[in-house]
Amino acid sequence: MSTRPRTQIFMASTLYGAATLAAALDADCFAPAERRLLLLSNNATTPETTASLDTMPGFAQLRGRFDRVLSWNETISPFHPGGWSPRADDVPLWERHLRLLWGLGDDRVELVVESIQVNPALALAQLFPDAPIDVYADGLMSYGPTRNKLDPLIGTRISRLLHLDLVPGLTPLLLTEFDVAPQTVPTDAFTKVLAELSDASGSLEVPDGAALLLGQYLSALGILTPEEEEELHVRMVRGAVERGHREIVFKPHPSAPARWSRLLEREAEKLDISLTVLDSPVLAEVLYQRMRPALVVGCFSTALLTAATFYGLPTARTGTGLLLERLSPYQNSNRMPVTIVDALVPDLGDRSEHPRAYATAESIEGLVTAVGYAMQHQIYPQLRPSAERYLATHLDTFTRRYFKRRRLTALALPGAIPSQLSFIPRNATVRRVARRARAVQRRLKKRAAFG
Amino acid sequence: MVKLSVIVPFYNVQTYAPDTLKSLAANAREDFEFLLVDDCSRDETPEILARAERELPGARLLRHEQNGGLATARNTGLDEARGEYIAFLDGDDWLAPGYYPELLSTIEELGCDFVRTDHVQCTARARTVHRVPHGRRGVVMDPREVILPADRSTSVDYAYAWAGMYHRRLLDDGVLHFKDGLRTAEDRPWIWRLHREAKSMAVVGLLGVFYRRGVASSLTQIGDVRQLDFIRAFDQVIEETAQDRDADLLLPKAVRTYCAIISHHLGSIERFEPQVARKLRTMSAAAMKRMPQDVLKEALDSMDVQRASRLRRLRRRPSPTLSAPLEQGGTPTAEVVA
Numbered sequence: 092m093s094t095r096p097r098t099q100i101f102m103a104s105t106l107y108g109a110a111t112l113a114a115a116l117d118a119d120c121f122a123p124a125e126r127r128l129l130l131l132s133n134n135a136t137t138p139e140t141t142a143s144l145d146t147m148p149g150f151a152q153l154r155g156r157f158d159r160v161l162s163w164n165e166t167i168s169p170f171h172p173g174g175w176s177p178r179a180d181d182v183p184l185w186e187r188h189l190r191l192l193w194g195l196g197d198d199r200v201e202l203v204v205e206s207i208q209v210n211p212a213l214a215l216a217q218l219f220p221d222a223p224i225d226v227y228a229d230g231l232m233s234y235g236p237t238r239n240k241l242d243p244l245i246g247t248r249i250s251r252l253l254h255l256d257l258v259p260g261l262t263p264l265l266l267t268e269f270d271v272a273p274q275t276v277p278t279d280a281f282t283k284v285l286a287e288l289s290d291a292s293g294s295l296e297v298p299d300g301a302a303l304l305l306g307q308y309l310s311a312l313g314i315l316t317p318e319e320e321e322e323l324h325v326r327m328v329r330g331a332v333e334r335g336h337r338e339i340v341f342k343p344h345p346s347a348p349a350r351w352s353r354l355l356e357r358e359a360e361k362l363d364i365s366l367t368v369l370d371s372p373v374l375a376e377v378l379y380q381r382m383r384p385a386l387v388v389g390c391f392s393t394a395l396l397t398a399a400t401f402y403g404l405p406t407a408r409t410g411t412g413l414l415l416e417r418l419s420p421y422q423n424s425n426r427m428p429v430t431i432v433d434a435l436v437p438d439l440g441d442r443s444e445h446p447r448a449y450a451t452a453e454s455i456e457g458l459v460t461a462v463g464y465a466m467q468h469q470i471y472p473q474l475r476p477s478a479e480r481y482l483a484t485h486l487d488t489f490t491r492r493y494f495k496r497r498r499l500t501a502l503a504l505p506g507a508i509p510s511q512l513s514f515i516p517r518n519a520t521v522r523r524v525a526r527r528a529r530a531v532q533r534r535l536k537k538r539a540a541f542g
Numbered sequence: 543m544v545k546l547s548v549i550v551p552f553y554n555v556q557t558y559a560p561d562t563l564k565s566l567a568a569n570a571r572e573d574f575e576f577l578l579v580d581d582c583s584r585d586e587t588p589e590i591l592a593r594a595e596r597e598l599p600g601a602r603l604l605r606h607e608q609n610g611g612l613a614t615a616r617n618t619g620l621d622e623a624r625g626e627y628i629a630f631l632d633g634d635d636w637l638a639p640g641y642y643p644e645l646l647s648t649i650e651e652l653g654c655d656f657v658r659t660d661h662v663q664c665t666a667r668a669r670t671v672h673r674v675p676h677g678r679r680g681v682v683m684d685p686r687e688v689i690l691p692a693d694r695s696t697s698v699d700y701a702y703a704w705a706g707m708y709h710r711r712l713l714d715d716g717v718l719h720f721k722d723g724l725r726t727a728e729d730r731p732w733i734w735r736l737h738r739e740a741k742s743m744a745v746v747g748l749l750g751v752f753y754r755r756g757v758a759s760s761l762t763q764i765g766d767v768r769q770l771d772f773i774r775a776f777d778q779v780i781e782e783t784a785q786d787r788d789a790d791l792l793l794p795k796a797v798r799t800y801c802a803i804i805s806h807h808l809g810s811i812e813r814f815e816p817q818v819a820r821k822l823r824t825m826s827a828a829a830m831k832r833m834p835q836d837v838l839k840e841a842l843d844s845m846d847v848q849r850a851s852r853l854r855r856l857r858r859r860p861s862p863t864l865s866a867p868l869e870q871g872g873t874p875t876a877e878v879v880a
Binding site for chain 1: 557560561564565568586589636637638639662664666667668669671749752
């Protein structure tokens with residue numbers, strides 16, 4: 092048994108993530124340590140012009156749980172946290188440097204990180220090759236597959252996946268290929284931290300009982316163009332108004348760049364409703380407590396699930412259909428959050444008195460397994476029987492939206508193009524005919540459009 | 543009294559201008575002024591700048607009625623600048639917080655006419671550090687002394703106007719203005735003149751400017767006719783250097799750099815539209831005819847075989863109308879040359 096002191100390094104990039112860590116600490120999810128460091132990483136596209144999370148209202152409430160706060164951006168300046176990792180042979184130098192820089196001595200270092208598959212978490216894990224790792228997941232991504240094959244030298248060091256119980260009862264798929272044990276961060280600990288944050292957030296000028304719209308930041312991921320993104324936000328406004336809301340609060344995505352378009356404001360004027368755009372970075376969950384929104388609208392934000400599960404608020408989604416269509420390749424790691432929101436949250440366009448979603452927390456497991464397998468069949472071959480079972484019994488005109496025929500065909504899963512016809516996608520003549528048919532169709536459409 | 547004037551031209555950069563302006567806010571000081579030049583943008587940029595004029599301390603908005611290009615826009619800013627020091631920034635790039643105060647105290651301490659700084663190039667999240675190609679840092683030097691040698695990358699080959707800070711006396715001496723109307727390579731003649739005419743300079747590191755690469759609308763990505771302005775830009779370099787008291791020493795460097803740029807464009811000529819590519823060949827051949835031939839020969843002899851032979855091939859092209867003056871847009875048409 093070593094007597095060297097233990098230093099835990101917690102890496103966080105969002106207030107939500109830091110709150111998750113705080114809740115986990117409050118619930119004694121971590122072994123005692125001589126020292127706890129909070130390493131902040133600002134992963135926004137342009138961190139130099141985006142507020143770091145230690146300047147956000149409420150951070151002071153979380154700060155006390157850590158002995159010291161460090162900045163990853165400063166440590167690797169001028170590089171971007173998402174774009175930098177050490178060269179393998181430089182790691183010994185880097186570890187020596189960081190131990191000096193952060194005063195770690197020869198402590199036993201333990202790492203607690205989110206999104207282990209990508210930088211900066213991956214870089215940090217590489218920099219301390221002897222450190223055991225706990226992964227915490229601050230969103231719906233934990234229910235999806237690991238997005239790529241993880242280096243075994245990283246994967247085998249991971250002991251736990253700490254996650255919020257966003258879909259009660261559903262077990263995360265993430266990192267199960269390394270037999271990482273999932274552990275929930277108790278919901279009451281988490282909501283208690285959020286309540287502290289809410290109290291500390293100062294005065295917020297938001298109308299009570301308005302509809303709250305959660306902006307997304309999909310153009311940064313290249314999924315939508317900035318114009319389409321604005322259009323999506325406008326659709327949220329229209330949808331909420333059609334549901335009878337006259338007061339609307341729009342909360343831009345925390346890492347979205349400063350807004351340049353006034354499309355939303357114009358739409359609000361046109362519809363003659365009151366629109367408040369929140370310029371200060373504040374957690375959606377703080378707004379849930381402060382303004383008790385009558386409706387929360389989003390695309391595939393995790394906050395939709397916290398609204399429904401932790402705060403019992405009515406929620407609606409929009410644009411997930413387009414995203415299910417658009418996400419490419421099928422393996423795109425956003426697919427699982429989109430799928431879960433699409434299945435569990437009612438559509439904004441649903442005008443019935445009690446809008447219903449396709450699935451419930453209890454019934455979604457089959458779908459999640461099948462989508463997870465279709466996304467990363469090589470990482471999770473053992474899921475094949477469950478995926479086959481689900482597809483054979485549940486694939487219908489509605490659930491088709493979660494799968495692509497081409498993907499099912501490539502994996503020879505139920506719902507694929509029948510094997511007698513499997514020559515079609517590769518057949519030159521068939522392709523030529525199809526191409527011509529499409530061209531004719533396009534021409535007809537064009538003619539129709541221009542009279 | 544205004545200590546520093548920062549000149550920031552904007553043209554159709556609605557997506558990036560908010561970042562630029564935010565980074566200026568993190569560099570503001572009561573004795574700094576930010577001259578925001580709107581080069582007749584046709585997107586939401588003017589609204590963004592109007593808002594910035596109200597909210598950004600020290601901001602002044604200058605508008606062009608007509609799009610005039612980067613060089614002209616910078617000149618508009620220079621004409622209005624009141625600061626003791628001048629700096630430039632492009633409307634889609636950004637700064638580290640506190641960069642200008644730091645750079646200002648550096649140049650004041652050194653007391654020289656201008657300083658040059660390193661910078662960071664960014665393509666999405668991938669970043670690379672780019673350095674002024676001169677190794678002696680933090681010491682005052684004679685700018686004329688660092689132009690040479692011809693066969694090595696030197697300070698004049700690092701032409702970014704925004705990578706530095708300049709004392710007002712250069713502006714008053716007319717050294718800081720750009721050639722109006724140049725739509726690319728505007729800082730080539732500018733940096734050459736700066737090095738020929740300023741008395742003192744220094745190179746420092748800092749890494750506070752973030753230069754955005756891979757912007758779809760950015761000129762360097764598009765092989766359109768504006769790119770051909772590099773010929774006018776370098777003609778000016780040659781012309782002015784030829785009149786310098788050290789012309790015999792400096793011209794080989796100017797000619798060689800000119801040739802290297804021509805060769806670079808020829809090497810990736812597939813980027814250009816066919817007509818532009820033809821025009822590029824014709825104009826480049828004509829440009830080589832205009833260079834001092836003995837200096838040109840020496841320059842070609844000193845280059846590597848691939849680049850030299852590419853240029854020699856072009857030089858041998860029969861081109862009957864080469865004397866057509868370029869400045870009046872009278873470039874020989876493809877038909878005439880073919």
